[in-house]
Amino acid sequence: MPLNQDAIYQAIDELRAISSLGLHYTSNEYDKERYQRVLSIALRLLASLEERSFDEVMGEFQEDNWLHISPAAGAEAVIVKEGKILLIKRSDNHLWAVPGGLAEVGETLAEAAQRELWEETGIIGEITKLLGIFDSRLWRSKTKAQLYHVIFLAETANSIPKTSKEAIEVAFFGADNLPELAPGHNMRVPLIFKILGGEILAPYFDSPTDKSNI
Numbered sequence: 001m002p003l004n005q006d007a008i009y010q011a012i013d014e015l016r017a018i019s020s021l022g023l024h025y026t027s028n029e030y031d032k033e034r035y036q037r038v039l040s041i042a043l044r045l046l047a048s049l050e051e052r053s054f055d056e057v058m059g060e061f062q063e064d065n066w067l068h069i070s071p072a073a074g075a076e077a078v079i080v081k082e083g084k085i086l087l088i089k090r091s092d093n094h095l096w097a098v099p100g101g102l103a104e105v106g107e108t109l110a111e112a113a114q115r116e117l118w119e120e121t122g123i124i125g126e127i128t129k130l131l132g133i134f135d136s137r138l139w140r141s142k143t144k145a146q147l148y149h150v151i152f153l154a155e156t157a158n159s160i161p162k163t164s165k166e167a168i169e170v171a172f173f174g175a176d177n178l179p180e181l182a183p184g185h186n187m188r189v190p191l192i193f194k195i196l197g198g199e200i201l202a203p204y205f206d207s208p209t210d211k212s213n214i
Contacts, residue, residue, distance in 0.1 A: 015042035017105040071146040075112035076100030077154040088167035095182035121161040125154030132204030141184030
């Protein structure tokens with residue numbers, strides 16, 4: 001079955017995302033060359049699809065038309081056990097946080113939350129409810145760019161977490177015995193307990209008036 005135009009655009013954007021992330025994080029010159037080739041393939045595909053020249057498409061990319069200038073999206077998964085929620089101790093800053101991370105091109109936010117939960121804790125969860133959407137600026141997350149944190153409730157029959165490359169410790173905590181939390185999480189986690197307890201209706205979202213706190 002041939003791919004439709006939307007599917008081809010999606011594939012091109014996935015190649016663009018892979019190359020951009022690779023070029024941003026790698027310091028290996030051979031890897032940089034490979035990611036440049038991936039980007040070149042994506043640009044050639046786009047040029048062919050739209051019947052334009054490679055140079056024209058490359059010019060648009062260099063002017064940031066292909067860079068993500070809108071806020072990024074991150075997804076987090078909350079696992080509850082006996083009134084406590086699962087937190088991870090991050091390997092990068094040794095502070096505690098809700099399992100989560102940036103969504104990847106080609107997946108929904110719920111899928112991103114499931115994937116991050118599995119990668120960081122080894123738990124296979126089923127996303128059951130949207131708890132809230134949080135603007136990183138308002139919730140003092142330590143990010144270089146504006147980010148939307150989308151937090152879901154997840155359920156699982158396997159609630160025995162394990163450590164990973166990104167999580168050096170994993171444990172359940174109650175609202176009254178929280179550990180030292182990462183920036184942003186130190187504000188969101190207490191609110192999550194209020195949402196779970198019914199004090200705040202879900203899904204939570206930042207109102208327009210909250211912008212005065214920035």
